Every structure is written in structure tokens, then in C-alpha cells.
Amino acid sequence: MPANLTYVITGGCGFLGSHLVRMLLERDEHIRELRVVDKTVNECVTPCEKVHVYEADIRSKERMSEICSGADVIIHAASLIDVPDGTFTQEELWDVNVRGTENLLNCCLATDVKCLVYTSSVDAFGPNWRGDPLEDGVEESPYDRTHLSSAYGTSKMAAESLVLEFNGRTTKDGGKLRTCALRPPHIYGEGSKLDLSFVKLSKLGTRISSPDVKARQAYVGNVALAHLLAADKLVSPDGIACGRVYNIHDDTPITNYQDFFEYLCPDVKIHEKMILPLWLLYFIAGIFGSLRLLLKPFCNFVPPLSRAPLLACNTTFYLNCAKARKDLGYSPIYAWEQSRQRTADWIEKQLTE
Template identity: 45%
Template sequence: MAPGLTYVVTGGCGFLGSRIVDMLVEREKNISEIRVVDTNLRSRPSTADRAGVEVSLIHGDVTDMAQMTEACAGADVVIHTASLIDVLGLVSDATLWHVNVKGTENLLRCCVNEDIPSFVYTSTIEVVGPNRRGDPLVDGDESTPYDSSCLALPYGRTKAAAEAMVLRWNGLKTNGGKTLHTCSLRPGGIYGDGEMPVLGFYKKRGVGIFTRPMKRICPPTVKVSRLYVGNVAWAHLLAAQTLVTSPETAGGEAFYISDDTPLKDDDTLYAELCAPIGIRYDDNLVLPLWLLYFIAHVLALVRFLVKPFYTFVPLLNSEILTIQNTTFYVNYNKATQLLGYKPLFKWAESKQRTSDWLVKWKAREFS
């Protein structure tokens, strides 16, 4: 029997990457090796290695071309989830660009140099919006017009630049004579069982998050696309399979990924997910929205004035307010048609899995 494919998963120890690795082991049939590449190897994908599938951990930084060349040598598929996410301005624009754009370029060059024909990029809905004006997007698809020229966050701008590059490279010839096929997946905000980014914020707030309601900064009239991590991982497997078996179907395409998670504002959604551990949110905004924006602009001015002497990073900025208060949701019809994507996990199961994991997290972190 011919050997299976070799997959490289960057960011493979992260929240999404580790789930992709687990799902590859559990569900992908034509596979013999998974190379889990990450700068932080403290965590190990939870699934035990399946007979005949080798899972190896590789310390590697996507900005290091030599490390990526070594990690990718002889591979068949690259799934690139690694990126630097920043919504508070903790990281410079130059660093974001170096990791998110230059790092992606390094991996694309590895595909060409090492004769790798399939590249799946983890993008984000934020490559489209919301923009600084807070223009809404209602049930958008990949062809829905939207002004993305003034994205709210530098993170979104770097991901947009990286995605555009990924799609431009589709169809290039590799050094070994193969054709490189690329595609991009655009999930909204991701939740689920695992180290969700929001948990860092909760942990910093201490035990007080369980004893008094969290302050709401967006009204319940807002609707946004959020989805379960297992469904995002499943979409990556389908995208990779499609690039391998019928590359002309998905090559050069971007896909919105969503599921049946109820369309709600973030505060309402996370209050529902976190109810079993006692986290609640106020019913009303902590302050009128115009006043929150005013405070955010004042904080931005203070940050600018003290920048030569002190690094001040406020927890509130106008970009966060815009994203939190803009109705912005999409459908996944194109992914269904071209990738065969349908969510593996329904909302009830996604919610239960997330809540069960949060109970264990609370016991571990606040015991």
C-alpha cells in the first residue's frame, strides 16, 4: 500500500491548531505523518497517535526561513494557522506584519522550493471587516460588496495582506514541476473547549468575575458570526482534502466558515457559554456608547502623549468598541458547495463541550 500524505500544521499547539491535529489523526485516512510546528511546545495534541500515523513536535518560528524549510521538507500539505493576534495594541505594526505577512510568505516559498502542492491558510472574517465606520454586514457571502479599505485593526490589515498573497500564489509552479494550489478560510471569532483567548482576560480579572456581573460594552441588538473550534478544524480538513483530490475546485478561493451558533453579541454569547462557572454580564451597557467612545479617544491621546516615557496600553479602545458594536455575520454556502462543508457539531453540543471544559478550567485556575 502506498504511504499516506505528510501534513505540516503551523501553530499546531495552539487553540485551533491542536484541534486540527487531533482531527487529522482521528478522521483523515490518507495520512502517515503530521508535523506539529509551533514556537511553544508546552502543550501536546491530546489524541493518541493512531497506528501508522506519526505525530512529531517541531519547534519552529514561521519568520525563520531555515526552520520552516527543514519542517516542510518532503511534505505534501501545509495548513498554516500560526499568526500573531493583537487587539489592544500590545504589539507593534511592524511585528504584526513580520509574523503574519512575512511568515506566510516564508511558508509559500517553502512550498515552491520543497515541491509542496497544497496550502491551506487560516484567515479571518476580519480581512473584510468591520471597517472603522462600523458598516454592518448582514448574511454576507464572499461576493457581497463591503468597503474593506479602512479596517478597524492592524491585525485585520496584516491578515488581509497575507490572504491576498496566498491567493495570488495559487497556480505557481514548484521547483519540482508540480502546481501549487492554495485556499483561504475565513472563520469569525472562535470559541470552544480549549485555551480560548478570552480566558486570559478572565484570569486577569481574578475571582471577582464569579462574584459580580461583568460590564457590558455592546447591546444585545448586535449580531456577529462566532463558531465552534471543532467546526473550524473540520473545515480545514475538508479544504486540504479538496486541494489534494480536486485542486481546481478550491484553488485560489477564499471561504467564509460559520456554523449554527446563535447570532448574538459577544457579551450575550459568552454569558451563555460561561453560565455554568458563574460568569454573568450586566443587562445594560456600563456607560452610554458615545461616552465609551469618548473615553477610548481620551485614553488613546494619553497613550500617545506618554509614549516617549511609558508604555501605556488601555484595555479599551475605539477599534474594540467598533468591532463589538457592529452587526457582522456571514453564511457558509460557498464552503458547502465547493468543500462539502457542513458543521460536525451542532450548537447544543458545541455549547455543552465548551461549558464542560470551562468548569474544569475554573477548578484548575481558581482552586
């Protein structure tokens, strides 16, 4: 790991961001300064001589330029995640995930920051609106991404494209900006409020996804490691990661989305058969979608069932990370059983408090 660098972590008080912060602090001797940025600051990290915490919105040009000034590496993990589907409007997702990312990239150019690693998502690649399957896909796999299944995925695809387009652009002082993007699948681990919500819902046992459908998950510690390795490669002279996107996963078993939560909580037992035929679930989701449109002028109605997550959990779709292993030297440091146990212990503690 290159020494004496200043890092900026956006979304640094969030789930992935807080793990990135902890992992960087474990390598304290390599860090000149760590700037943790989040729109809502919590007690995820204690400020000290090397660590500074900033409450800021990534859409603010003035504020982010001030924070980024003098930094060497930005790891951009801040994002709106639309779960449950419909929590945010398309406009809100685009404003934060795309315009916010573009603002941060322009701040890099204006303040002479040389490296940016972006947290993209498997959703930026698929599945598409038709639910075309893809097994063990690579970064260059031919896949129709014209219409992705969710507004979130569309916003992440657009932001990812911006990040790669900015690679090689000239900064204010004549340097070159180096960028890359990482595409993790669903990230699980201790601290994930999303996992906790999924476990609580899964305890009902209701199956809405075919047991034959498979997907990948990845442990947060391994995803955080991939980000630090990508940053190392951007800083290094060879520049092998510059302008590239990398799929990220680990040895977590490839399994059904709902069945996965049986691994994390012994109280979760998903029914073997779907609660209703898939066509009927889509029909119900369509009714809720129409209702959301009708209510849009008055409120943001969040439907209990919608087409995008229904399609995602009924489409076999997962990617291969051989390219990250080769270019970044990525090799997960947390094995599946360790990742599972750490997550399960955290979930059990949350459920008993």
C-alpha cells in the first residue's frame, strides 16, 4: 500500500463506508490523513489527529471542493439505494447518484485530486427489464442494458459511465485524473440495516422467488478490501486499473436471494413453494405501480410489492471477478464461514436487544 496519502471516503458513515474507514485505520502507518464525509454524521468513527469527519452533501460544489483539496485518493461510496423499491423518486436517485458523482469528479479536476475509486453495483449491468439471465458473466459480456430493471440500476450505470469517461482528464495543475469502478453484488455483513430488515421479513417464510434462481452475495470486508486494492493500483505507476470497471465477489455460496438469509439466521425458514404464481405476483405489482403513479402528485407511495425487485429475485444473474483477481491482485481475506458467522452473530445481537 502506498504510504503517506490523504484519503477521502464519501458515504464514510454508511455500511460499506464505515468498513472502509476501519480497514484504512488498520493501516494507519500508510495514511497522512483520512477525511470521512457523509450527509448524516454518526459515531461510526472518532475524530483524531489523522481522522477528520465532515457533514456534507456530495452535490455541493463549494463544500466538496473544500474537502477534496489536497487529497490523493477519493473512494466514492456515497449513494442513494432504493430499497424498498420506490423509497426515492427517479429524480432523487438521478440527482444524488449521477449529478452528485459528476460534481465530485469535477471537484477532483478543480482541486488536482489524482485518483477516484467508485462503488458501482451489479445493478448497473443487469438484469434488464425482460429478465434475461446471465451466469458467471464478465465485464465485457454481451448483454442488453438498454432498459435495466430498476431506476436505481439505471442511475448507477450512468454514474459508472461518467467515472470511466473522466479517466485521463487533465486536472487544474496539469495532472491526469485516474478513475475506476467496482461492481459488487448485494453486500452483507455486520452493520447492514438492510440485511436486518430482510431477515425480519424472511422470518415470515413467504417465498416470492423461484428456488431455481441463483445470485451472488459478497461480504462487506472483502468488498472494502477490493476498494483499497483498486486505489493502490490507481496510485501505482503501472496504472493498470485506470478507466476500467471490475466485478467483485467472494466465496459466498451462489444461492437464491431469499434462501441466503437462512444461512444468516436459524429462525428463517423459507417455504419451498411460492406464495402465488409468478404471473399473478407481477400482476399485483403492476396494480401497485399504477397506484403509485396516480398518487405521485400528492405523495411518494412506496408499494409493498413492485416489479423491479420481483424481477431481480426471479432472474439468475451473477458475475465473475477473474479480472479483479488478475489486475488488482484481489483475493478475499474473509472466508465464507467466517463472513457468515460474523454476520449471523451481529444479526442475533440486534434481534435480542
